[in-house]
Amino acid sequence: MIKSADVIVVMPHPDDVESRMGGTVARWVREGKEIIYVVCTNGDKGTNDPNMKPSELARIREQEQLAAAEILGVKEVIFLRYPDQSLEDTPEFRKEIVRLIRKYRPDIVVAVDSYGRYIDHRDHRIALRVILDAVFPYAGYIHSYPDLFEEGLQPHRVKEVLICGTQDPNYYIDITDTIDIKITALRCHKSQVGDGARPAEWMRQWAKNSAEGQDYELGEAFHREEVRWSLI
Numbered sequence: 001m002i003k004s005a006d007v008i009v010v011m012p013h014p015d016d017v018e019s020r021m022g023g024t025v026a027r028w029v030r031e032g033k034e035i036i037y038v039v040c041t042n043g044d045k046g047t048n049d050p051n052m053k054p055s056e057l058a059r060i061r062e063q064e065q066l067a068a069a070e071i072l073g074v075k076e077v078i079f080l081r082y083p084d085q086s087l088e089d090t091p092e093f094r095k096e097i098v099r100l101i102r103k104y105r106p107d108i109v110v111a112v113d114s115y116g117r118y119i120d121h122r123d124h125r126i127a128l129r130v131i132l133d134a135v136f137p138y139a140g141y142i143h144s145y146p147d148l149f150e151e152g153l154q155p156h157r158v159k160e161v162l163i164c165g166t167q168d169p170n171y172y173i174d175i176t177d178t179i180d181i182k183i184t185a186l187r188c189h190k191s192q193v194g195d196g197a198r199p200a201e202w203m204r205q206w207a208k209n210s211a212e213g214q215d216y217e218l219g220e221a222f223h224r225e226e227v228r229w230s231l232i
């Protein structure tokens with residue numbers, strides 16, 4: 001169990017993060033950053049196989065996520081275990097995220113973009129909104145949660161938010177040296193990506209596109225926002 005983290009990566013479902021930013025996670029770990037994953041739902045509806053029981057799929061996906069995290073060097077994975085397709089913007093969910101931010105005190109919080117203006121996964125839309133709200137203002141003000149303060153969880157001011165898998169990128173990370181480990185980690189999610197070679201082809205092409213205009217070959221793109229506490 002680690003006591004503090006440089007980065008908390010919050011994902012709606014198991015497997016959301018390896019495809020979008022596995023190369024960055026591996027690179028950060030090599031640089032010495034402590035990273036925690038928070039997995040909001042158990043992914044128990046991520047199949048159309050009528051013979052797969054949701055409870056069994058949830059169990060499998062947790063194991064897949066742990067295996068992928070281990071390959072990338074993530075030391076801790078926290079499962080909130082909401083049912084798939086059930087996230088709501090509730091005070092309870094928001095408080096869980098605030099609690100983790102205050103406990104681990106990261107400089108960076110990562111969320112997954114909700115891609116589309118219209119059609120998108122509702123869990124992604126809700127999670128993004130709740131994470132941004134948890135970062136600001138709720139994690140940073142003492143009177144937001146007096147009970148957390150009494151538990152010893154001081155307010156914490158996150159410095160920046162990175163949103164992975166975004167269509168609105170303004171920040172790029174070179175993953176040329178970590179694409180292979182990213183693909184290996186992604187393959188751990190067998191229930192989602194199967195055994196074929198396609199994930200590797202897709203990931204390389206996506207990484208090439210994300211590095212366009214940069215002075216390296218393969219990249220991952222983010223939307224980055226500094227949290228300007230003093231100005232708000």
Ligand SMILES: [Zn+2]
Nearest residue numbers: 012013016121
């Ligand atoms: Zn997802």
